[in-house]
Amino acid sequence: MDFLNILQQIEKVDPEVYDKLDTRRDAMKRFTNISGKIALAAIPLALGSMFNKAYAISSSADVYSTLNFALTLEYLEAEFYTKGVAVAGLIPGEDAAAFNTIKGHEVAHVEFLKSALLGAGATPVAKPTFDFTAGGTFADVFTKYDTFLALSQAFEDTGVRAYKGQAGVLLKQGAVLTAALGIHAVEARHAAHVRMVRSKRLNDPALKPWITQNTSFIPVAAAAAVYAGEDNGVQATVNIATTAKISSDAATEAFDEPLSRMEVEAIAKLFIKA
Amino acid sequence: MERINVSLKKFKRPNQNLRYSVSANHQALRKAIQSHSSHLNNFCMQLSKTRSHQGDKESIAHPQRRQFLQKLSLGAGLLTTIGIASCSKDKDSSPSMGVSLGSGDFAVLNYAYALEQLEAAFYTQVVATPYSGISTGELKLLTDIRDHEIGHREFFKAALATAAIPTLTIDFSKIDFTKRDVVLKTAQTFEDLGVAAYNGAGNFIADEKYLALAGKIVSVEARHAAYLRDLVTPGSFSSGSDIVDANGINLSMTPAAVFAAAGAYIKTQIDTNTLPK
Numbered sequence: 001m002d003f004l005n006i007l008q009q010i011e012k013v014d015p016e017v018y019d020k021l022d023t024r025r026d027a028m029k030r031f032t033n034i035s036g037k038i039a040l041a042a043i044p045l046a047l048g049s050m051f052n053k054a055y056a057i058s059s060s061a062d063v064y065s066t067l068n069f070a071l072t073l074e075y076l077e078a079e080f081y082t083k084g085v086a087v088a089g090l091i092p093g094e095d096a097a098a099f100n101t102i103k104g105h106e107v108a109h110v111e112f113l114k115s116a117l118l119g120a121g122a123t124p125v126a127k128p129t130f131d132f133t134a135g136g137t138f139a140d141v142f143t144k145y146d147t148f149l150a151l152s153q154a155f156e157d158t159g160v161r162a163y164k165g166q167a168g169v170l171l172k173q174g175a176v177l178t179a180a181l182g183i184h185a186v187e188a189r190h191a192a193h194v195r196m197v198r199s200k201r202l203n204d205p206a207l208k209p210w211i212t213q214n215t216s217f218i219p220v221a222a223a224a225a226v227y228a229g230e231d232n233g234v235q236a237t238v239n240i241a242t243t244a245k246i247s248s249d250a251a252t253e254a255f256d257e258p259l260s261r262m263e264v265e266a267i268a269k270l271f272i273k274a
Numbered sequence: 275m276e277r278i279n280v281s282l283k284k285f286k287r288p289n290q291n292l293r294y295s296v297s298a299n300h301q302a303l304r305k306a307i308q309s310h311s312s313h314l315n316n317f318c319m320q321l322s323k324t325r326s327h328q329g330d331k332e333s334i335a336h337p338q339r340r341q342f343l344q345k346l347s348l349g350a351g352l353l354t355t356i357g358i359a360s361c362s363k364d365k366d367s368s369p370s371m372g373v374s375l376g377s378g379d380f381a382v383l384n385y386a387y388a389l390e391q392l393e394a395a396f397y398t399q400v401v402a403t404p405y406s407g408i409s410t411g412e413l414k415l416l417t418d419i420r421d422h423e424i425g426h427r428e429f430f431k432a433a434l435a436t437a438a439i440p441t442l443t444i445d446f447s448k449i450d451f452t453k454r455d456v457v458l459k460t461a462q463t464f465e466d467l468g469v470a471a472y473n474g475a476g477n478f479i480a481d482e483k484y485l486a487l488a489g490k491i492v493s494v495e496a497r498h499a500a501y502l503r504d505l506v507t508p509g510s511f512s513s514g515s516d517i518v519d520a521n522g523i524n525l526s527m528t529p530a531a532v533f534a535a536a537g538a539y540i541k542t543q544i545d546t547n548t549l550p551k
Contacts, residue, residue: 101513105522112521164489168482181473181492182523188496189512189524193504205411208418209501210494236433236487244428250421255490256497 058169063176064122066169069261070180071113073162075127076271077155078106083132084152087142095197102152102190109183116176134270137220149198150218154226156191157211158259158267160184161226165258188256210253225267229257372543373439381549382478384439385529386488387430388544389471392536393464394423395444400461405454412505419461419498426491433487443541458506465499466517467527467535468492474526478550496524 058066081103084090091099117124132141132151140147163184170177192209198217199207207217213231216223233241233251240251259267375384397420404413431438450456472492479485500511518524527535529546 098509098511101509101511105512105518108520108522112523160493164486164493167476167485167489171482171485172477172480174477177477178473178526179521179523181476181489182519182526184489185469185473185492185496185524186512186518186522188493189500192497192500193511196501196504205414208415209497210418210422235429235490236483238429238432240425240429243432244421244425246421246425250418251425253418254422254425254494256493257490258486 057171058173060120060122062169063173064117064120066166066261067113067117067122067176068125069265070163070166070183071110071117071124072128073159073264073268074106074109074113076130076268077159078103078110079127079130080132080151080155081106083142084148090142090145090148092145098193098197099152102193105186105190109186112179112183116179129273130271131273132271134222137222137270146198146201149194149201150220150223153191153194153198154216154218154223154267156187156194158226158264159187160191160256161259162261162264163187164256165260165264167258208253211256212249213252222267222270225263228263229259232257371545371547373442374545375439375548376437377548378550379479379481379484380434380437382475382488383430383434383484384437385475385546385549386472386491387427387434387439388442388540389468389532389536390423390427390430391442392444392539393468394420394427396446396461396464396539397423399446399451400457403451405457406452407454415501416461419501422494422498426494439544440542442544444539445541446539448538455506458502462499462502462506463535465495465502467532468495469499470517470525470527471529471532473524474528474532475549476526480550 081099085096085099085103114124133139138147138151141151142148163180166180167177167184170180195207195209199205202217204217206212206215211227211230214224214227214229216227218226231252232255233239233248235255240246240254241248244251246254375381375388397416401413401417401420404416408416449460469492472488472495476485476488479488499517503510503512503514512518512524516525529549533540533544533546
């Protein structure tokens with residue numbers, strides 16, 4: 001074999017190979033140095049950031065920023081359910097266990113993200129002060145179960161779209177990406193359950209565990225932003241309805257759509273006082 | 275081997291006019307070769323599979339190979355050259371390990387395509403022969419799920435085009451489709467499996483666009499899973515140590531574990547060795 005030719009070609013197709021290897025070696029060294037000191041929960045993040053530069057994808061700062069963005073949403077959800085579950089008589093007995101499950105997950109997500117950030121040497125954002133009435137729009141959020149449910153559905157569906165929108169930032173980030181995907185799936189499970197609880201209460205079979213077109217089933221103008229763009233029927237240039245011979249509704253249900261960080265922050269801002 | 279050499283020459287042709295600068299740092303480059311050995315293995319695998327295909331010969335194999343080479347972050351020059359050097363170690367007589375998933379991101383997408391084929395086939399049967407006592411609401415939503423899975427399946431088929439694996443042979447003979455508890459429990463298993471499979475495959479994906487598409491699908495699988503779990507055991511939508519860990523994070527599974535679980539229903543042998551690791 002022509003070894004020299006191989007070397008030339010590698011350099012041709014991968015001119016940054018030296019930088020990558022050096023960075024990877026440094027990252028490995030750093031990881032070895034800190035791994036004895038950090039908490040167990042932080043290891044996934046450290047593992048992820050080790051491959052960061054090797055793949056020339058997101059910087060650590062970008063990853064931490066995304067995790068803090070996720071943490072803010074988890075703070076919101078955790079406090080929302082913690083408050084809701086604590087209000088006597090708000091949640092009917094038959095639904096209490098489910099909302100305790102959901103609350104438990106959101107609180108766990110907060111703790112996981114905080115530990116991961118701290119363990120990596122990053123600073124978790126502080127919990128904002130929330131106003132779940134959104135300045136009075138949802139004044140009866142903790143006194144009327146249907147309002148609580150509507151907000152719950154909106155928060156869960158927003159959460160799904162928010163994590164989805166950040167997947168690119170976490171591309172090839174190892175355990176960090178896998179954990180984010182794992183949280184993403186749990187938010188989707190919550191959303192499906194809450195949507196079915198609402199469907200039964202509203203006696204509206206059109207409200208299903210999945211999102212049809214861009215319908216919210218929440219009669220508040222602000223809800224439109226949560227479902228904007230969910231009516232997309234074309235994936236990577238493939239028209240799903242015509243290609244798969246399924247209805248347009250089914251085609252939009254079959255693919256959940258992401259929201260950008262800015263779009264999510266605009267939604268979250270309605271509930272953040274400071 | 276003769277056909278392989280011919281097609282590799284075709285590959286080299288576009289690169290022949292390129293000029294390369296020579297580097298003195300051979301040691302770093304040797305490491306680079308080692309670090310890219312998994313790509314090399316995938317490439318060799320693909321070559322051996324292409325070689326063993328019958329009937330599709332060069333006309334199909336060549337553009338298909340070029341297509342996936344373009345997707346690899348490295349590029350054709352490196353792979354072609356190393357491919358010549360190292361594929362000679364391949365044993366021509368090695369037994370077939372089944373349908374190849376292809377290489378790189380295409381292998382991951384074909385992996386997903388295989389699972390979507392399984393799910394679509396399952397719900398097609400569920401809707402064609404509804405279990406006894408099925409309610410209107412259940413039939414409606416199970417029909418929705420069938421259509422979603424067909425949507426996923428046909429999406430992958432169209433997107434992968436010539437790189438797509440063939441239609442798999444599915445065997446549900448052991449499932450009693452007349453019984454509600456059997457059907458719903460099996461459906462729940464498939465959906466939970468699908469979620470864990472996508473989550474486990476996410477970090478294999480090198481192209482942001484493909485990761486985004488997998489993300490669009492996996493949350494819908496999670497919605498299905500939650501609905502079905504609630505039908506089987508009310509309130510179990512996201513609880514159970516079989517699906518969610520103590521951090522409230524959905525579990526993920528390796529392709530090997532997924533195929534071990536789904537293998538009972540997929541009769542076509544699938545070679546998972548080319549999946550990125």
